[in-house]
Amino acid sequence: MDTAVDTHTDNLRDTLWRPLAGASRGYALALAVTFLLGAWGLACWGYQIVRGIGVAGIRRPTMWGLYLVNFVFWIGISHAGTLISAILRLTDAGWRKPVTRIAEAITVFALMIGAMFPIIHLGRPLVFFWLIPYPNSRLLWPNFRSPLLWDLTAILTYLSGSIIYLYLPLIPDLAELAQHANGWRGRLYRLLSIGWTGSDRQWHALERAMHRMAGMILAVAVSVHTVVAWDFAMAVAPLWHSTIFGPYFVAGAIFSGIAALLVAMAIIRRLLHLEAYVLPVHFDNLGKLLFLMSLLWFYFTVSENLTTWYGNSPAEMNVFGSRVRGPFAPYFWVMIFCNFVLPFLLLSSRRMRSVRNVTIAGVTVLIGMWLERYLIILPTLSYPRLAAATGFYKPTWVEVSITVSTFAAMAMFYLIFCKLFPAIAVWEYKHGSHR
Template structure:
């Protein structure tokens, strides 16, 4: 049967026209001229309202007061003003650190892994996810310094030759985290910058003044020649494959902070994959939350971010919620039947102790809510519903880290050494300050760089066609590489 690739004729029968209209609801089958796409992205960067500047001012004040001010006060007074003390030496600081490192993994997953598997729905939001990786790492990287206490000697964590023959303790988790975060931050920043080059050149050619000078410097003389496109695609593909093992190794190292210790409830061989699955679950949920906010606040963003993208990401969240539940209960079952009395007591206290409500909220938010809602296509394609679900999932993932760290440390081998942990104002303030810092960085970036990779969207639209096969229309995807 012959296949025609020309535009579908208006004379098609009614079912064929309905099928074509349904396909046009998808971004890849609703193309617009390249110049119009460029204009839409640039307008979203310039659309600043008084509410935007109020939000920037409020967030800046909160960062200065809650993060900078409280951290400075803690440095001046001493880390004793925090709630961490014997027997619980890791509290909200480490909980929030693990949370931000987990959030940062979604950018790599959404961009690199979906690019490797050629998932076409990733095209309009890869940059939004990659920015989340960079800013999440920037927020999380503060916590080894905050928890260090004497931050002015932070360079002792760096393994460099020195005249004093002073080398860091390689058994310390601080050194592991420093190396892991530095490696991941450098690689993720490069991976963010490479696909940004064509869009920086686009912004360079459409701006004046200081913006033009900045974009001109950052675009590195990009002209869009065939040789430049060839090298760019090769470099992106190489980094996509290379950064995936970096992503897995970084959060595995974070899990080793706990698993290699002689602490009941931590010395588990499943912590590596368990932490990775949890990081992807919280990260993909955070991507959906950000996309819903961008879709509601930025001009023209509803054209690029559509219900189909929330639908696809919602399916991923449901799959990883099931995988997280498997690893969570696997860890509990193995520990329970392993015969280690300390671990049994800890697991019992998680569900029956004074902070058991944290444990039950974690299961409700991470398992019950996704399993009861995300099976529905209608819910997955409803932005406000996805916003609420994904925010609750990340609250549950924060409670999961809280359960692993302070709730486990409080009841170890000797009953006379037991204790309860109560976060104090400095810890809560600094944790809230890093959240404000993350949101502030995202707000500023949304007006400084194109959040949508226009060239990737246009490339996908050129590859996707609606063709007529007999009396019906079907989607067709061409191989561009």
């Protein structure tokens, strides 16, 4: 029994370490493309800083636009990781092992990107640090009652927590890599593995810490997306001021997080030749989870919209009408199709839940959830309470460029990550061979 497992893990190590070594032409090309797109986004941001936030399409009354849509979207994606890997770790789901690191890395990168957007969105981005409490010459502290301050603390806590959560289980792999690598890689791995020797004290401490971190990161992740929801729900604007927003956003975040994880898994599996480790059963299990979240999301959407429609209050009905039959209706129905109809068809029966179909559902859910954030932010702003102020938003090329570039940046971070660190936690995968 031991030998069979050992050859399997040996192969895993070979499979995982091979991509770390050289860089193929395709890899270099992908890195170059994503880098250029990302750099273009940065250039656009520079242009926006120099010229003024007005180069974006935002206006009165839609003072928040694509940047905030992306903010909510990326923070949602970040729940892929940590949250899912934490739930799977806490419930000790054995099949999680090949997917946790993929998920945790998504979290860190998506958070880094998502946290940029509120700054990009500021009218005076260069003084964003005025939100941070420090004694200053203005003799002022920030307003801790503003949901934006809640955001700041929640996201910083989540970011530091998820970096630790990604890093801890990486240490044993880094120590193992350090033994075999030389040059700058060897130095990097030795530095990052901080003297890991594989003693039982270290394993004990690691498992104990990971178990506690899983619980805490879960609590923080839920609070982060709730706070993002509260950015909207605390406002008195029609259809934002809703008590359901906290759980609705958390459910949506987990939903889009699983979708992002599925897409990343499909890509990594293909590119790093991990077909023997990331198995159809993983797609099947996550597909079920995605299906469950799709139903939950639909349930929340129905509750939210039905209560609005039945309540029939004029300011809210304006926004509601614009979504289901007005100018925002196309987005709305595409969203319903992407988030509910298609996933329902593709995921509800076992025969349909193939790797390909589950990945397709993942992609459509990502599209649908992006639209959902668009539909939450813009209709409400377009139809303020006083009809005279009604106005519609059209994104400009600057906003579109920056949006696209963040997707490229995500891909670039991931490419670099996969080149430096194994995509599957080797030791976790092996764990159990000694049982």
